[in-house]
Amino acid sequence: MKSKNEHPKYAFFQGSIIPISKAKIDIRTSALQYGLAIFEGIRSYYNEEDNYCYVFRMEDHYKRLFKNSNILMIKINYSISELCKITLELLKKEDYKEDCYIRPFAYNSGLKIGPKLTGIEQDIFIYTIPLGKYLETDKPINVCISSWNRLSDNCLPPRAKISGSYVNSAIQKTEALLNGYDEAIVLTNDGQHVSEGSAMNLFMVKDKVLITPPVTDDILEGITRDTVIKIAQNELGIKTIERSIDRTELYTADELFFCGTGAQISPIGTVDKRIIGDGNVGEITKVLQDYYFKLVKNKIQKYSSWCTPVK
Secondary structure (H helix, E strand, C coil), X not given: CCCCCCCCCEEEECCEEEEHHHCCCCCCCHHHHHCCEEECCEEEEEECCCCEEEEECHHHHHHHHHHHHCCCCCCCCCCHHHHHHHHHHHHHHHCCCCCEEEEEEEEECCCCCCCCCCCCCEEEEEEEEECCCCCCCCCXXXXXXXXXXXXXXXCCCHHHCEHHHHHHHHHHHHHHHHCCCCEEEEECCCCCCEEEECCCEEEEEECCEXXXXXXXXXXXXXXXXXXXXXXXXXXXXXXXXXXXXXXXHHHCCCEEEEEECCCEEEEXXXXXXXXXXXXXXXXXXXXXXXXXXXXCCCCCHHHHHHEEECC
C-alpha cells in the first residue's frame, strides 16, 4: 500500500524541530567524509482500533545509542528522557496514521579534514519516515550465504551501528540482489560461523528450540532479537540457545527467520537454494510473528510499558 505521507515534513536538527527541507549539513562534515556516526532505528506502529501510534521500546533504543556512542567517543548533549520527548514531539507534528521509522543520528559535525574521534564538534539529528515492510513477512524469502564476511569487533564493531560500517552490509545485500536473492546471511569475520543477515539478526529452529548466534559472533545486539527471546520463553515456553552456528546447520534447520526493527520477523524459505523445512512459513515463526505484531501495537497489556503512545 502506498504511504499517505511520502516524505517527512520535519526533523530535529541543531537543537530545534524545523522543516526537513532546512535540515542541511555542509559537504565538509566529518561524518559524511569518514562515516563517524552512530545511529538507531526505531519503529512506531499505528493501531487502527484506538487510532494511536505506539513507539516500540523507544527508551531501550536510546539506551543502546548512548552505549554505542561511547565506542566512537561521541558525546550526546541530551538525556534519554529528553530524546524520547523530542521524538514524540516530532511524531506529533508529522501526525502519521501508519507505521513509521525513526532515525536518530549522533555524529561528528565538524568540518576539518582528517579521521579522528576527539577534538571535533558533535551533534545529533532525528527524522522519521513512513515505513511498512522492509522485508517480506507474509511469505518466505530466498537468501544466500554472502561471499563477503562480517566485520569483526576489533576492526569496526557491528554491535555499534556505526554509519560507515554499513558499507559492509550494502555490499552483502547488493550481492544477494544481483544474484536473484532477497537477502544475504553473512559469516563471522573468520568465516567459521554464521553471524547474521546483512542488517538483521537470525534465528534457527531445530526440534522446537530457538538457536541464535551469540553477541560475540560479530552481531548487532538487537532489541527485536531480545524481544523474540523474551516472548518465546515467557509467553510461548520456547527455549532459546545462544551459540555459534555452522553454515551447513542452516541447510538442515526446521525453520529460519530474520528479525530486526526494519525486518520485523521475516521467514526464510531457502538458503543457497536449499529448501528450509517444507519451504513455507514455519509453525514457530508464525506463532512468534502473530504475537509480535499484536505486542508492538499495544494489544497485549502485559507489554504496554514497551509501547509509548504518540499523543
